[in-house]
Amino acid sequence: MSDRKTRITTSHWGAFEVETMGDRIIATHPFAPDPDPSAIPAIIPQAVHHHTRIDRPHIRRAWLDRRDRKGRGADDFVALPWDEALDIAAQEIARIRDTHGNGAIFGGSYGWSSAGRFHHAQSQVHRFLNAIGGYVASFGSYSTGCAQAIMPHVFGMNFITLLYEHQEGWHTLDQHTETLVMFGGINPKNAQVSMGGVTEHETAGWFDRFQAKGMRCVNIGPQRGDSPPGCEWMAVRPGSDTALMLALAWVLEDEGLTDHAFLDRCTTGFDRFCPYLMGEADGTPKSPDWAAPLCGVPADTIRALARRMATTRTYITVAWSLQRAHHGEQPYWMSAVLAAMLGQIGLPGGGVGYGYGAIGGVGKSLLGMTGMTLPQGHNPVADVIPVARIADMLRNPGGTYDFNGQRRSYPDIRLVYWAGGNPFHHHQDLNALHEAWQTPETILVNEPWWTPTAKRADIVFPATTPYEREDIGRSNLDDYLFHMPQLIPPVGQARDDYDIFAGLAARMGATDAYTEGRTSAEWIELLYADYRARAAAQGIDVPDLDGLRERNWMKLPIRVDGPKTTLFAPFRDDPDAAPLGTPSGRIEIFSETIDSFGYDDCPGHPVWLPPAEWAGTATADAPLHLVSPQPGDKLHSQLESALADQPGARPERLVIHPDDAAARAIADGDLLRVFNTRGAARARAHVSGDILPGVVALPTGAWFGDPGGNIDPHGNxxxxxxxxxxxxxxxxxxxxxTLVQVACDND
Structure with a gap:
């Protein structure tokens, strides 16, 4: 009799059917209601059962023998029984805490480890560390950290909870927008993922509707493929978007197209910004003629677009990628100023929005539902670092730095506990991070696979994947609810993060603070009961937990099948009655607060600041501008172990223009060396006319290679x-x- 079973589960890249036989996942299939399902789940059977799974607790031999910290990434590991490994780890955490204080512990994590609400590694590690006295935390994310700092100064609201959860929906754009101007594009490839899951992938379908109705969609960026087929491509040099926005604004002001009535009612500081824009302050008008050589767009094309934007209902979107660049604050701030000058903020289908296409949830019109979040407890440690400054922190304990108006000092971190993330994927200058990573006394990691981060830890605990435990799947940006069944037993001796931390908490006298006397199943019941009560208060009926287990999934009646209230409409109607959270209550074109910081790299209004590395600083040694987009075959570096096994999959492919390839005698498929003074990576050439000359693109996600070589073999x-x-x-x-050189690799 066959023990073959199929059940539905969900993930950050959507729902899918999982087919199991015994203790193995043997296949996955698309979720029927999804109109454009992601292909990512196809690799899950290979990944879950891959030979790189961590089968039992391990401790790095040199650390175990003599507490050596210098061999991370190169040493071998000793497998230990769970009890012994937990004893050693708990003693070490207690030693660091008791000797140096909780301010010497850094709680590293990222929120993408699982779409499940309870088994969310970031919440689990932070709850555990709070239960034992706290930890140094981080602010923001690599995707939006810069925007999270600048946009509250401009709009007076939290970027995460308001700007991309409550922006214009696709329905509103479809009914009202005539011109969609996309700085950085809107890429369905990126939109196949979303925090907590995106069940119905709709981005490509909406663009079919936009183009059928005659909406003009303009993709502004270095790659044609950053928007769906059929969109106009305005090829712009990376790092020059602010210059282009300034030139568009100059045309509006020069030709009398600025909506000064809106500026007077709803903004502050245009009188401080305008002299800079028009060149009265510095002798340089920010005209199309000035911008054309910077961004590579003809001046007449800039003028024509500005006139189109001023005479049609225009919605400006800005990709997250623009703020992941030197002076990334400027295009985000300037996009708001440009939209304000058009005077359409608060009108349906007009204004500005951020992150469309970055994740699949942006653009969905839903009634808000909350709940099912594991409480993390109180962190008494006040130290917080910007998330992208971890290597600086490790290199410079006690060193000072500026951040958002404050002068801060880096903490002296002696212990790092990482769960639910791979910093050796998403951090910059990985060779330098590898060196900084040798500094702490101890590094602990919970991880299912031997990732580059796990290989650089001292104590490694094998964690389960979402398919080896029960959970509930839901997202504020999605209208589905899932019971995520345990599909197979844990692989090897893997344990849930909760059970790992419960074992450590028991050894450190923190059981009550961490578990509150509950098992995982009891926590899931409690969180779900609270969610169900909240739903009932909103008039939404969801089954009890046993009922959801039986149903497996349900579509929630929270979809708004038409335009929803435009975010800034009340403010636009009466800015005095509905002021923004800025000091002025208005959109801040000039910020007295930022101006008071005295930063020459971010003054009181948006300005053109050339990046340290871009086309304008290119040299013969590094003539090409490298962009590093998200991969299309996975989320960040997840599932990479199995993907890398596929024939021809690694090294990663580098997109290069035919002119740049010809100048280097590169043919499609050639093995390449991509390099600069910081490092080198191997890649495979993909010659394409869909990228701007002078620009190359190498996706992120390939696992960082082992130290000791002079080139990363996988293409990170x-x-x-x-x-x-x-x-x-x-x-x-x-x-x-980033500037690089590319050459054929003959080694």
Whole structure:
């Protein structure tokens, strides 16, 4: 009798059917209601059962023998029984805490480990560390850290909870927008993922509707493929978007197209910004003629677009990628100023929005539902660092730095506990991070696979994947609810993060604070009961937990099948009655607060600041601008172990223009060396006319190779990127400001 079973589960890249036989996942199939399902789940059977799974607890031999910290990434490991490994780990955490204080512990994590609400590694590790006295935390994310710092100064609201959860829906754009101007594009490839899951992938379908109705969609960026087929492509040099926005604004003001009535009612500071824009302050008008050589767009094309934007209902979108660059604050701030000058903020289908296409949830019109979040407890440690400054922190304990108006000091970190993330994927200048990573006394990692981060830890606990435990799947940006059944037993001796931390908490006298006397199943029941009560208060009926287990999934009646209230409409109607959270209550074109910081790399209004590395600083040694987009075959570096096994999959492919390829005698498929003074990576050539000459693209996600070689063998672009903050205000990552050289690799 066959024990073959199929059940539905969900993930950050959507729902899918999982087919199991015994203790193995043997296949996955698309979720029927999804109109454009992601192909990512196809690799899950190979990944879950891959030979790189961590089968039992391991401790790095040199650390175990003599507490050596210098061999991380090169040493071998000793497998230990769970009880012994937990004893050693608990004793070490207690030693660091008791000797140096909780301010010497860094709680590293990222929120993408699982779409499940309870088994969310970031929540689990932070809850555990709070239960034992706290930890040094991080602010923001690599995707939006810079924007999270600048946009509250401009709009007076939290970027995460308001700007991309409550922006214009696709329905509103479809009914009202005539011109869609996309700085950085809107890429369905990126939109196949979303925090907590995106069940119905709709981005490509909406663009079919937009184009059928005659909406003009303009993709502004270095790659044609950053928007769906059929969109106009305005090829712009990376890092020059602010210059282009300024030139568009100059045309509006020069030709009398600025909506000064809106500026007077709803903004502050245009009188301080306008002299800079028109050249009265510095002798340089920010005209199309000035911008054309910077961004590579003809001046007449800029003028024509500005006139079109002023005479049609125009919605400006800005990709997250623009703020992942040196001076990334400027295009975000300037996009708001440009939209304000058009006077359409608060009108349906007009204004400005951020992150469309970055994740699949942006653009969905839903009634808000909350709940099912594991409480993390109180963190008494006040120290917080910008998330992209971890290597600086490890290198410079006690060193000072500026951040968003404050002068801060880096903590002296002696212990790092990482769960649910791979910093050796998303951080910049990985060779430098590898060196900084040798500094702490101890590094602990919970991880299913031997990732580059796990290989650089001292104590490694094998964690389950979402398919080896029960959970509930839901997202604020999605209208589905899932019971995520345990599909197979844990692989090897893997344990849930909760059970790992419960074992450590028991040894450290923190059981009550961490578990509150509950098992995983009891926590899931409690969180779900609270969610169900909240839903009932909103008039939404969801089954009890046993009922959801039986149903497996349900579509929630929270979809708004038409335009929803435009975010800034009440403010536009009466800015005095509905003021923004800025000091002025208005959109701040000039910010007295930022101006008071005295930052030359982020002054009181948006300005053109050339990046440290871009086409304008190219040299013969590094003539090509490298961009490093998200991969299309996975989420960040997840599932990479199995993907890398596929014939021809690694090294990663580098997109290069035919002119640049011909100048280097490169043919499609050639093995390449991509390099600069920071490092080198191997790649495979993909010659294409869909990228701007002078620009190359190498996706992120390939696992960072082992130290000791002079080239990363898999094609990780972050061996090439510079680890510098976007500015003293945002201190975000500057990955997209990178110059490289490319040559055939004959080794």
């Amino acid at each position: 672009p972050n061996v090439l990127t510079a680890d510098i903050g976007t500015s003293r205000l945002g201190q975000g990552c500057s990955a997209h400001s």
